[in-house]
Amino acid sequence: MTDKKRPGGELASRPLHFIWIADCSGSMGVDGKIQSLNNAIREAIPEMQATAQDNPNAQVLMRAIRFSSGAQWHISQPTPIEDFKWEDLSADGVTDMGKAFALLAEQLTIPPMEERALPPVLVLVSDGQPSDDYGSGLKQIEELPWGKKAVRLSIAIGEDADHEVLKKFMGRYAEEVGPLQANNPSDLKNYVRWVSTEVIKTASSPPSSELEEGASGKTVNVPIPLPPAKSEELEAEDDVW
Template sequence: MKRRPGGEISSRPLHFIWIADCSGSMSIDGKMQALNTAIREVIPHMRKVADENPNAQVLVRAIKFSSGAQWHISQPTPVEDFNWTDLKADGVTDLGKALSMVAEEMKMPPMSDRALPPVLVLVSDGQPTDEYSKGLSELMDQPWGKKAVRIAIAIGEDVDEQVLEKFIGHPELKPLKANNPEALLKHIKWVSTAVLKSASAPASQSDENSGNYTNVPIPVPSNNASISSTDVW
């Protein structure tokens, strides 16, 4: 790790985790393909944000959930080395299992006390088929889980938005609604750039929470009204 003059370590780890719904319904009307395309397209933008914020070392990975959950990209990967492998859709929607697995990664160790607040991005098009509240409770029991910036993107009309709101756990943040590929890309880009930039900025680097929800100033979300109203999903 590079050090500044005087011995101060120059960067702190910022963990960015995609939590992706890969249930069978994601195969309908190209939703899975649109998600794969959107994440792949925003990687260069994420790298640019990381380049402009040398105080943070952005580490990306992804977990997928359908019938059970597993790490799609298990190792925290520096964003400059990060590449996306397409997800495939099949099975049910075991969100709780995914949240439990993320909760394990929010413990210390493997998390460092020097880390910046993680960014957790949940993308789903349906309703949990397992006891999601148990996994969410495990996540929120971890200090880094509670401090994390938690964003949710709702694909289509069949999402249980109350579940996503509970995951977000912030009174001023609502799930971002995506009813077509254009909207999904816009939301994916917003969380990959504006939110990432805010999380890696010096204002987020205090060791104590400055508010009840997160010490990261959340930027204004992308406006649904400015996106094409054509509903595909």
């Protein structure tokens, strides 16, 4: 661009952390839920990569937490979306959602989060009710600046998912979109695709907004688009979960 060196050090796009928090309890193994989730995430990766390519000013970094009896990082290193590969989850055990929240909270402090990062996107996927004290883990997230400012979304798989818990996780985003209810593989695929593309698109170049709430009518710091309508191909009687 210029034959003379520009002032300043290295330039870099801003990191956008995207974290899946996946329920891998035994019930996720029923009716192919866990495999549908694996398929949906894997199939969404190319679109996610294309979306990220459209905005080179955000570096999308992927990670995943799995929780069942305990919680672990399924993909622990923030992985650039262009290198991201999905490793299949398997289902077994109970629903220690609180432990997953506590694990997540450890990573939302500064450091390891960068001060100049874009608000992270956290997506919780669950089909049941927490078997541990999820409240204390959630409190840890909400007490952290990046926890408060994160885009927190959830996908409820099947009718047994605990919407109240998912809403609490979503915080102010529950008023915007509520938990996304997936009753069949097609719904799940659509919602996974939506968070992987439309939400990433918005979160990767959010506008500034004033700190004070109320005057501008805003309730969340990163406004997100409306989620897709439920699949037309499958009516309620076709729901499998």
